Amino acid sequence: MENLLLTLVIVLLLALIGVIGLLVWTGHRYLKLQEQKNEPKKDAQEPEVLQTRPKAPSDVLKSIRTQLKTGLYCVDHEDQVATGHCAISGEAYCEHCLTKQKDIKVAKKFLDLYLDSEWVEVAMMANAEVSQDAVDRLVKVKRCLWEENSLPMIVQGHYKINVQNDEIEAFTVIIARKEDCDYIQKELSFMA
Ligand SMILES: [Zn+2]
Numbered sequence: 001m002e003n004l005l006l007t008l009v010i011v012l013l014l015a016l017i018g019v020i021g022l023l024v025w026t027g028h029r030y031l032k033l034q035e036q037k038n039e040p041k042k043d044a045q046e047p048e049v050l051q052t053r054p055k056a057p058s059d060v061l062k063s064i065r066t067q068l069k070t071g072l073y074c075v076d077h078e079d080q081v082a083t084g085h086c087a088i089s090g091e092a093y094c095e096h097c098l099t100k101q102k103d104i105k106v107a108k109k110f111l112d113l114y115l116d117s118e119w120v121e122v123a124m125m126a127n128a129e130v131s132q133d134a135v136d137r138l139v140k141v142k143r144c145l146w147e148e149n150s151l152p153m154i155v156q157g158h159y160k161i162n163v164q165n166d167e168i169e170a171f172t173v174i175i176a177r178k179e180d181c182d183y184i185q186k187e188l189s190f191m192a
Contacts, residue, residue: 122184134190156173
């Protein structure tokens with residue numbers, strides 16, 4: 001009888017040790033999991049910090065066009081889908097309203113202005129050196145010059161092949177009428 005009782009006590013004790021062991025192991029595992037959960041969070045925070053820095057846009061002209069975009073439909077024909085933007089006004093127009101002069105799309109209503117003016121290059125900068133902040137300001141200046149002073153400013157993309165590196169370098173070129181050149185150059189002094 002005593003032997004049976006002793007065996008029972010030993011079995012119970014072993015069971016208790018087993019339960020305690022299991023609890024400690026589970027607790028340890030839980031803590032480890034929590035640690036792992038916290039670790040990726042730290043990693044995730046780092047790219048956020050990087051994103052807050054103004055990044056240079058890869059395609060300045062595209063970035064400017066996106067910001068100037070006024071709508072999907074022609075400003076003069078509400079039911080016509082816009083096929084492009086006028087380089088002078090920045091507004092969206094349908095295919096009937098737009099005409100192409102060399103590489104520049106111009107609204108037909110501004111064609112005389114375009115053809116009758118003598119255009120000169122005001123500024124040229126390598127896209128790699130233009131910050132997002134400069135692009136934002138450029139868009140504002142272009143809009144402001146046109147809407148408030150009726151001064152057209154055309155932004156164009158330009159590519160140069162660097163023979164030494166065998167690389168294609170992208171540039172943004174700003175052209176204006178000869179008579180507006182000095183004024184616009186002053187407005188764009190932030191780019192220099
Ligand atoms: Zn139209």
